Amino acid sequence: MSTRTVLITGGAGGIGRFLAESFLAQGDAVVLADLPGEKLTSVGAELGVATVGVDITDPDAVAAAVGQVSKESGPISVLVNNAGILHLHGDVLGLPLADYDTTIRVNILGTFAMTQAVARHMVDAGTRGAIVNISSIGGRQPTPGMGAYETSKAAVDAQTRWAAIELAAHGIRVNAVAPGPVDTPMMRMGMPEGSPMREAWLSRIPLKQMADPVQVAAAAVFLASPGAADITGVSLPVDGGQLLA
Template sequence: MITGASSGIGASAARLFAAEGARVVLMARREHRIRALAEEITAAGGEALAHPGDVVRPDDVGDVVTAAVKTYGRLDGAFNNAGWATVGGRLHETDDADFDRVLDVNLRGVWNCMRRQIPAMLELGQGGSIVNTSSCAGVLATGAGAAYVAAKHAVIGVTKAAAADYGRDGIRVNALVVGSTRTELMEEVIAEMPALEEAFTSRSAQQRMADPVEVAQAAAWLCSDRASFVTGAAVPVDGGWTAR
C-alpha cells in the first residue's frame, strides 16, 4: 500500500515496487492519476490496484486497507508517503488553518494509516513492514514552517513507538529522512522562484537534489526482507544534508 501515489516519490515507488514483484495498492486524492499509473504498471506486466482516498479521513484509509486484503489476500507492506506543506514562515505568522492542515496530512495521515494497516498485518500473523516518510525537517530546523518541522519530528517519534510496540509481532516500522527531491511539485516551485534551486542543492553534500526513484529505492529496501533486522530507524536519504 502506497499513499501519495499520484506523483513524485509515491509514483516512483509504485513503479519500482511493482517492477520488483510487489502487488501494489495505490492511494491518493487524484483518482485519474493513480488509475493511469495502475494501468501503466499493469501494461508493463505488474499488478496494481488504484483506490482513491484522503489519508486525513480514517474511513478512506480503512477502505483502502480492506480493498488490499480483499483483492490480494494480505497486506505485507506499506509506504505512508502522503504529505503536504506550505511556504515556510515564522511560527507567529502561521495561521491555525495551515497548522491544522500540515499536522493533519503529515502526522494524522500517518497515524490513520498505521492504525488500520497494523491490525491487518496482525490478523495475518506473518509480520510486515511499514515505512513512513519524514524529512530533514524531522531532525533539523530546516527553514521550513514550524508546523511542518513539528509534524515531521512527530512522524519519527510515532515510528519509533510503533516499532517498539510491534517488534515481537514481526512488524517492522521505519522512517525515511528525506532531503530535497526533484519532484513535480519541486519543479513547479523552482519555476516560480528560480533562486531556490541553489538553496535546495547547496545543503546536500552531493550538491544536488535526489531523484524520486532514489528515495523509492530506500523505501523498497526497508519494505523487503533485505532489511529484516532494521526497525525503529530514521534512515537519511538526503545526500548528506544531516551529516554536515
C-alpha cells in the same frame, strides 16, 4: 517467494509513482492509495496497478480501504506511508493556525490512521510485514518558514519508533526514509537548474545534489526487504549529507 502486496499512500504524487515503479520492478504487487479522483485513476492505469481512493484523515474511509485492498489483492505485506502535505508554510509570526491544523491532520493523524489500520490487519492475518514512513530530514534540521511541516515530520519519526517498539512483538518492522529536498518533476518546475532557490538549497548539501526520487524509492524498497530483517525503528536520511552540515 510469493508475491507481496505493497500498499503505497500518496501513490499518485511525485515520489509515489517512483515508489510504485521500484516495488513493481522487484516483483511486488502494488496498490496505490490516494485521494479519490482522476489523478489517482490515471496514474494507476498508466502503471497498470490497482488503486484505492481514500482520504487518510478519515478513519472510516481508511478502514474501508484496507478492507477493500486485502479482499481484492490479498493480505498486505508492506505499507508505505508516503501521503503528505508539504506546501503549507509560514513563519512563527504569520502561519495561519488552520494551515498548521491541515498539515498535522494529514501528516501525523493520517499516517497514524493508516499505520493502525494496516497493523491491525497484519496482526489479524499473522503477516510479519513492514511499514515504511516517508519522513523528512526537516524533522531534525530547521529551515525558516517550514516549521509546521518539519514538526509534523518529527512526529512521523517518533511514530516510527513508537510503532516499531510495539509491533516488534508481532514481527512487524517499522522504519522511515527521511529525504532532503527531492528532485521531483514539480520541484524541477518550481526550481529549475541554476535558479537562485535551487542554488540556495544545493549550498546546504555536502554532495551538492538533490535526492533523485529513484534513490528515495530504493531506500524504501531496501527497508521493506528481507535484507533489512534486523532493522526497525530507524529514520534513514537520503539527503546528500545535509544533516552533517
